Amino acid sequence: MDRELLYGILKGRSGAEISASGNPAIMSDTLKNNPMDEMKVFGWSHQERTTGAQLFPTITPSIEEKNGITVEYMEHGKIHISGTAEKTVDFTTPTFELLTGTYTLSMGINIDNTLMRCTLSTTEGLPYFDILNNEASKTETTEDNTILYLLLRVYGGKTIDITIQPMLNTGTSPLPWEPYTGGQPSPSPKYPQEIVNAGANGEICIEVRGKNLFDNSTDISKMQYYKLPIQMKKGAKLTMSFIGVGTGSGAVKAYCHDSELNYCNTLFYFDVKSGVNKYSSTITCSGREKNIFFYKTEFTKLFEKIYDIQIEINDVATDYTPYRESQSLSISTPTGLPAIPVDSDGNYTDANGQQWIADYVDLKRGKYVQNICDLPLKDINLEWCTWGVNYIVSNGTGFYAYLTKYAHVGNTKTLATICQHNADAWGGRKIGCNAEVNGNYITISLHTSDLDDASDNKKAIESFKKIVEQTDTHVLYVRAEPIERDLTPEEIQAYQNLVTYAGTTIVENDAECYMEVSAGGGDALRAKKLALLLGE
Incomplete structure (x- = not known):
């Protein structure tokens, strides 16, 4: 056989398959310009949970400008301070009451006292928790119930560009930041905590690079x-x-x-x-x-x-x-890629060893696969089956209503669900809404003290309906049979255009989704055979 023809034939073969998983998925020993063989992108769902340790109340997002300094009160508790102060300038937050006790205030970063002052102050101007000496936190003991506000002072002539994240908690050590939930754990009816799914913004971008x-x-x-x-x-x-x-x-x-x-x-x-x-x-x-x-x-x-x-x-x-110039691919995710954690039979296992049943995209097959149903309870008929019994239970501090409702939701698997709010609470029960799936029915239970009149069964039921609607309660459950749809021709073509690099090829997505990828790679035996056949 002609040496050049033989070389051409062998060169076109992909060699041993190289596989990788995770995000990023790193494939070593890949050949140049080999097509991707397989790529799956799996979803996730997350629900913020708090311990109730945060005692510094949420500040409404807004922007304040004075004397060359801009203070932006951002979502999720961050405060961005920037600019050059024309003269010393103060910014103050709304007041709140702190009960007698020992507390620690932290800011997430060290405070440079040559640039600014960061302290809680009383309405009389007495400073508490004055963070000094380029530190990030300060512990104080208050002897009386005290009205306080956060004072941010930038000194005249100073240029600043920092982001702080106030955290006020009991005890002598700073705790990790968490959002303010009234000093109580959440999710709860008042702080339901949204379920966030991968690709919820409608798109997941994948990048292939060296x-x-x-x-x-x-x-x-x-x-x-x-x-x-x-x-x-x-x-x-x-x-x-x-x-x-x-x-x-x-x-x-x-x-x-x-x-x-x-x-x-x-x-x-x-x-x-x-x-x-x-x-x-x-x-x-x-x-x-x-x-x-x-x-x-x-x-x-x-x-x-x-x-x-x-x-x-x-x-x-x-x-x-x-x-290497990166290659990219965008996948439309109109319903996101939700997932439910399970003990067994998941379709992937994350880096922490947790199994998940997830919606996923199979680019090799050109399919968008939906295993999970995200059910907004307010969107289904509130005239469901018979209501369960209304129990009034005392836990020593107040009365709680326990209501149960059964809804027909179609053919499902009997698996754990994620509900919009289901924090652990008294007696092993949940405060908020939790759900269980059994065959064609889903059982939604409410444990709450936030009812208009828990002693009246009819009023309690109406109150339950109102809570379900106002808090936009969702339940995620696993479908008995997955739903598949085709990816668009443009998405399939963009995937088919992706190729590997010589040496190392890295695949990563912007939604923190777990991936499984593979492509043809280097093969030492193939190279030795090629050299022998060509007399080299």
Whole structure:
């Protein structure tokens, strides 16, 4: 057989299949320009749960501007402070009452007292929890019930750009931030906590790229920030390496910042020596890393030339590969990709070992597969089957109504469900709405003290209906048979256009969805056979 013809035949074969899972899914030893063989994207569902530890009340989202400083009260409790103060300026939040006790106030970041003051103050101007000495928290004991507000003071002439996240909790140690839920655990009827599904915004974007995250068309000696193409995950190892040429010696640092350019407390450190040397440094990510800040003076002072710069998700520096232009694919998710955690028989297992039954997209088959039904209770007929008995139960602090309703929802599997609000509460029951599925019926139960008249069965039932409607209660359950629909021709074609890179191919999506991917890869035996046949 002609050597060139034989080479052409063997070259066209994909070699051993390379598989990977997770997000990102990293395939090693891939060949250049091989088509993707398989790609599945699985969904998830999440419901915020709180312990009730947060005692600092929610501030209505708004923006306030004074004397060159802008304070933005953001959703989820963050406060962004930016600008240059024309003179010392104060911003105050609404007041709230704090009962006698010992508490800790934290801000999520260290407070630079040369720029600003951050304290809780009384209406008489007495400061409590005054965070000083570039610290992030302060513990105080109040001897009386006290009316307080948060004071944010930026000093005249100072430029500031920070984001804080106030957390006030009992005890002497700062606790992780959580939203304010009235000092009580949630989900609950007053704080129902929405169920959030993967792809809820209607689209999931997938990116295929090489291992090097640094675009080498960028001149490191002339830049300040480099924006990573991905947001790093907490605990991930990120390694930066390069070859540096110079006659000086000393320390060079590259600082990691988040998407809002706040320092992440992680940095790359290089001990520079005279000559031509390869340098590398590895960090363990905090989960916020998005930008890398280079001090120009350090790099330009100690290096005459820097080349073969590589940033990779790895705990060691590997052989340099050029930056590859990424490929992308967008999948329409009009119903999102919800999922329910299960003990067995899930269609995937996440990194924590939890099994899930999830909606998913199978790009190889060109199918959008729906295993989960997201049922808004207000959308079904409230004239369901017979109401269960109305029980009035005392737990020592008040009376709670326990109501049950049965609804026909079609053929289902008998599996656990996720309900819009179902926090653990008294007597092992749930405060809020919880649900169970059995055959063609779903049982919705309400445990609440928030009824107009719990002593009157008819009024209690009407109150239950009102709560269901006003809180937009949803129940997720597993369908007995999945529903499949075809992906669009454009989505299928975009998938078929994806190819692998030589060496390493990384597949990642922007919705934190677990993925299973595979493609043809390198095969050492195939290469040896090819060399033998060609007499090389």
